[in-house]
Each structure stands twice: as structure tokens, then as C-alpha cells.
Amino acid sequence: MLTGKQKRYLRSLAHHLDPIFQVGKGGVNEHLIRHIEEALEVRELIKVTVLNNSGEDRDEVGQQLAEGAGAELVQVIGKIIVLYKESRDHKTIELP
Template sequence: MLTGKQKRYLRSLAHHLNPIFQVGKGGVNDHLITHIQEALEARELIKVTILNNCLEDREEVARELAEQSGAELVQKIGKIVVLYKESKENKSIELE
């Protein structure tokens, strides 16, 4: 579980990132989760966009992405979700 201070720090790092995944009308599926897990291992911090044609609730999609990928939900603003998971091999972000 991340503290408020850690989340603020991660939000500041994520500000300049571009979203690398999109959740569309297919919703959250195993294929998407696998790719998100691989990206989190490589980058630790990623942004995901929830498209307008996604039929599920955005809050629910954000929660599902975090749970199924084993990541922490750092932030959800509008259609953008920020996820963090500490990398086992490519650790680059130091949290206090």
C-alpha cells in the first residue's frame, strides 16, 4: 500500500508520461493484463487511457486493472489511469 507522500511523488513522475495502453469496448481482458504486467516490469509507472466506447464504469475498470495486474492504483483522473508496480529486475524509482 502506498502512502500519500509516495502517491504524490509518483503522480509528479507520471505527469510527463504518455498513455501506452487503451481500454476500449472490449474492456479488461487477459491479453491486456499480460501486456500491462510486462510494461510495469519494464517501466514501473505507466498510464492507461479508458476510451469513450468502453461500456464499463471507469472506476471499475481502474480497479480491475490494478487488481489483475498486481499494481497499485496511483491516480485516476477522467479517462487516465496511472499504475505503479515495483520492478523485480529494472528498479528505477526509489520510494521513501
């Protein structure tokens, strides 16, 4: 579980990132979660965009992705979801 200070720090790091995944009409599925897990192992911090044609609630999508990938939900703002998971092999982010 992340503290408020850690979330603020991660949000500041994520500000300059571009989203690398999109959730569309298909919603959240195992294929998407597997790719997000792999990306989190390499990058630790990623952004995901929820497209307008997705009928699901953005907060629920964020929860599903975080639980499925074993990650922490840092932020859901607008259509952007920010996820963090500490990497085992490629650790680059030092939390305060």
C-alpha cells in the same frame, strides 16, 4: 499499499508520461492484463487511457487492472489511469 506522500510523488513522475495502453469496447481482458504486467516490469509506472466507447466505469477499470496485474492504483483522473508496480529486475523509482 502506498502512502499519500508516495502517491503524490508517483503522480508527479507520471505527469509527463504518455498513455501506452487503451481500454475500449472489449473492456479488461487477460491479454490486456498480461501486456500491462510486462510493461510494468520494465517501466514501473504507466498510464492507461479508457476510451469513450468503453461502457465500463473508469474507477472499476482501474481496480480491475491493478488487481489483475498485481499493481498499485496511483490515480484515476478523467479518462487516465496511473498504475505502479515495483520492478524486480529494472528498479529505477525510489519511493520517499
